Amino acid sequence: MSENDAIQVILEKCVGCTLCVKACPFGAITMKDKKAVIDLAKCNLCGSCADKCKFTAIVIKKTQLKKIFDFSAYKDVWVFAEQKKGVIQSISFELLGKGRELADKLGVDLAAVLLGENMEDTAKELISRGADKVYLVDSPKLKAYQDDPYTNILTELISKYKPEIVLCGASTIGRSLISRVAVKLNAGLTADCTGLDIDPEEKILLQTRPAFGGNIMATIISPNSRPQMSTVRHKVMKEAEPDLKRKGEIIKIKLDDDLYISRTKLIDVIEDIEETVNLAEADIIVSGGRGLGTKENFAIIRELAMALNGAVGASRSAVDANWIPYSHQVGQTGKTVCPKVYIACGISGQIQHLIGMKSSDIIVAINKDPDAPIFSVATYGIVGDLFKIVPLLTKHFKNIL
Amino acid sequence: MRIVVLIKQVPDTTDVKIDPVTNTLKREGVVSIINPFDMYAIEEALRVKEKMGEGEVVVITMGPPQAEVALREAISMGCDRAILLSDRKFAGSDTWATSYTLSRAIEKLGDCSIVFCGKQASDGDTAQVGPGISTHLNIPQVTYVKKIEKIDKNSAVVERMTEEGYDVVETPIPALFTVVKEINEPRLPSLKGKMKAKKAEIVVWKAEDLGCEPDKIGLDGSPTRVVKIFTPPPRGGGRVLSGEPEDVAKELAELLKKDIVG
Numbered sequence: 001m002s003e004n005d006a007i008q009v010i011l012e013k014c015v016g017c018t019l020c021v022k023a024c025p026f027g028a029i030t031m032k033d034k035k036a037v038i039d040l041a042k043c044n045l046c047g048s049c050a051d052k053c054k055f056t057a058i059v060i061k062k063t064q065l066k067k068i069f070d071f072s073a074y075k076d077v078w079v080f081a082e083q084k085k086g087v088i089q090s091i092s093f094e095l096l097g098k099g100r101e102l103a104d105k106l107g108v109d110l111a112a113v114l115l116g117e118n119m120e121d122t123a124k125e126l127i128s129r130g131a132d133k134v135y136l137v138d139s140p141k142l143k144a145y146q147d148d149p150y151t152n153i154l155t156e157l158i159s160k161y162k163p164e165i166v167l168c169g170a171s172t173i174g175r176s177l178i179s180r181v182a183v184k185l186n187a188g189l190t191a192d193c194t195g196l197d198i199d200p201e202e203k204i205l206l207q208t209r210p211a212f213g214g215n216i217m218a219t220i221i222s223p224n225s226r227p228q229m230s231t232v233r234h235k236v237m238k239e240a241e242p243d244l245k246r247k248g249e250i251i252k253i254k255l256d257d258d259l260y261i262s263r264t265k266l267i268d269v270i271e272d273i274e275e276t277v278n279l280a281e282a283d284i285i286v287s288g289g290r291g292l293g294t295k296e297n298f299a300i301i302r303e304l305a306m307a308l309n310g311a312v313g314a315s316r317s318a319v320d321a322n323w324i325p326y327s328h329q330v331g332q333t334g335k336t337v338c339p340k341v342y343i344a345c346g347i348s349g350q351i352q353h354l355i356g357m358k359s360s361d362i363i364v365a366i367n368k369d370p371d372a373p374i375f376s377v378a379t380y381g382i383v384g385d386l387f388k389i390v391p392l393l394t395k396h397f398k399n400i401l
Numbered sequence: 402m403r404i405v406v407l408i409k410q411v412p413d414t415t416d417v418k419i420d421p422v423t424n425t426l427k428r429e430g431v432v433s434i435i436n437p438f439d440m441y442a443i444e445e446a447l448r449v450k451e452k453m454g455e456g457e458v459v460v461i462t463m464g465p466p467q468a469e470v471a472l473r474e475a476i477s478m479g480c481d482r483a484i485l486l487s488d489r490k491f492a493g494s495d496t497w498a499t500s501y502t503l504s505r506a507i508e509k510l511g512d513c514s515i516v517f518c519g520k521q522a523s524d525g526d527t528a529q530v531g532p533g534i535s536t537h538l539n540i541p542q543v544t545y546v547k548k549i550e551k552i553d554k555n556s557a558v559v560e561r562m563t564e565e566g567y568d569v570v571e572t573p574i575p576a577l578f579t580v581v582k583e584i585n586e587p588r589l590p591s592l593k594g595k596m597k598a599k600k601a602e603i604v605v606w607k608a609e610d611l612g613c614e615p616d617k618i619g620l621d622g623s624p625t626r627v628v629k630i631f632t633p634p635p636r637g638g639g640r641v642l643s644g645e646p647e648d649v650a651k652e653l654a655e656l657l658k659k660d661i662v663g
Binding site: 005006007025040041043044045046047048060084144147148151171172173175176177179180182183184186187188189190191192206210211212214215216217218219220221222223224225263264265266267268269270271272278279280281284308326327329332333334336340341358361362363364365375376377378379380381382383384385388389392393395396397399400401 | 412437438464465466467489492493495496497500501523524525526527528529530531532533535536537541542543544545558561562563564565566567568569570571572573576581582583619620623624625626627628629630631632633636639640641642643646647649650651653654655656657658660661662
């Protein structure tokens with residue numbers, strides 16, 4: 001460490017108590033000659049150590065002079081309303097549910113931003129789901145998502161109307177769009193938040209998200225920039241219920257032609273998911289793994305999924321064996337899902353798979369190996385032969401549903 | 402044609418363990434690997450170069466001096482040269498500052514046709530750095546690329562994975578692509594590649610070399626701030642159902658009935 005580093009141990013104050021070693025979530029602190037030594041390669045300056053130190057021996061310095069920021073011009077909570085083929089995606093209703101709660105805590109309006117073609121009726125739907133205002137930019141050029149025009153227009157609207165918080169779905173579109181907008185606005189952006197709340201004193205947004213595959217949780221703020229921006233994954237927040245009596249304002253906006261220009265050109269949109277349900281949005285997922293043994297055996301997984309009106313998922317080994325396309329893969333190199341019920345059949349539960357599904361509300365594991373790691377996260381575990389149990393489950397569900 | 406691949410060294414998550422005493426992440430002895438998604442980015446960069454029959458692939462990472470290992474691995478796969486962005490001033494960078502720093506390096510390198518990134522890193526999982534870089538560089542981007550259908554010096558047609566299937570997108574070049582696993586099967590390093598990697602000179606660029614504005618890098622350049630880190634509560638203890646398959650299946654169906662019907 002040198003005195004120019006952002007984190008310092010003041011050796012005279014350090015008594016070697018090791019509280020900081022225990023506090024560090026990254027294992028970045030060791031003791032050398034009874035003094036704390038911080039490995040900067042591992043440290044991410046989270047400040048846990050400085051908080052725990054009773055001797056103020058750890059100092060994190062911000063070289064920049066603390067500016068006095070005036071954010072009084074920034075008001076309202078915004079939700080980016082994602083539409084595909086003119087249909088609002090369920091993630092947007094989930095964000096409106098959370099956005100309403102945040103706006104009420106702050107005593108401000110909740111607004112939705114909607115870009116598309118012929119979307120006026122759809123805009124009303126957003127009001128019924130809790131928006132006080134809808135900023136609507138309607139143009140044939142915005143019919144389908146494209147990075148450039150959507151980025152330009154959303155950036156322009158935020159600069160003009162100055163919301164204090166902007167929420168966006170952590171979908172393919174959302175992640176591509178909002179990262180660009182945040183860079184243009186020099187704003188802080190936190191990905192995949194599982195918790196959003198308002199600090200009662202500071203009135204700032206507290207964003208909680210998992211890190212390291214969910215092994216730790218981090219709460220993040222954006223103290224010195226506005227708006228405060230977050231993305232949220234599907235199914236994490238509760239959808240706002242429609243109330244057709246709600247009143248709100250639709251603000252139609254026309255902007256400079258330049259902003260609608262796209263450097264890329266969308267040539268075609270292809271839908272190729274074997275089953276009709278989109279994994280990210282599914283309430284129920286039935287997944288198969290190596291235990292299925294063959295491609296043909298996936299049929300029993302599909303039958304159960306169909307009986308439950310759910311989607312079909314798969315472990316990496318099933319995908320690698322070419323039993324099912326990659327678009328069904330759940331886990332670290334596939335999709336992260338958060339359904340109400342996740343049924344894992346013949347999946348041992350490698351950490352990479354668990355990362356992708358362990359925040360599901362209910363997890364059912366069916367596996368013949370009682371020591372399979374999947375059982376460690378299972379709400380209900382069945383040790384047994386999936387070829388017997390899965391078809392029986394299909395039968396019983398057909399009876400009761 | 403100059404192609405840039407941006408990679409990140411990450412802990413191999415199979416090894417991540419929680420210390421039962423301190424309840425924190427044990428990183429001692431954890432093996433570092435190239436972010437799995439970046440392997441596909443490296444492979445695709447090499448394939449494009451091979452297809453074009455000319456040019457070079459430059460691999461860049463930002464990280465501590467140890468990240469050199471990841472760069473050497475990329476060279477062993479076939480990348481032509483490597484640059485390490487390493488400076489204590491970069492410590493504490495969030496995705497804003499990281500994408501700024503990486504974009505400065507790409508500008509310094511100059512004349513880059515395509516920038517490849519993995520769709521996201523396995524440790525942070527944000528997927529924000531790729532789009533951030535394309536914005537800083539003011540070049541078009543296509544994220545979640547699963548196939549390059551056509552590419553020449555001036556444009557490319559690629560398939561972009563979506564929740565429902567994929568979009569076919571045409572983009573002018575220069576452009577930035579973030580890639581998904583489906584795009585290819587990364588090659589193994591050749592013996593010749595390994596020899597080359599051993600001897601390769603890894604160029605190190607510091608903040609000064611990049612002409613970075615001091616208030617845009619590291620902690621000062623990061624609009625987000627971590628204020629608390631904690632271990633999530635463990636999942637409640639599960640219940641094991643046992644008995645004859647017929648009975649177990651019936652019991653489970655009853656247990657799940659209310660959750661499934663809604």
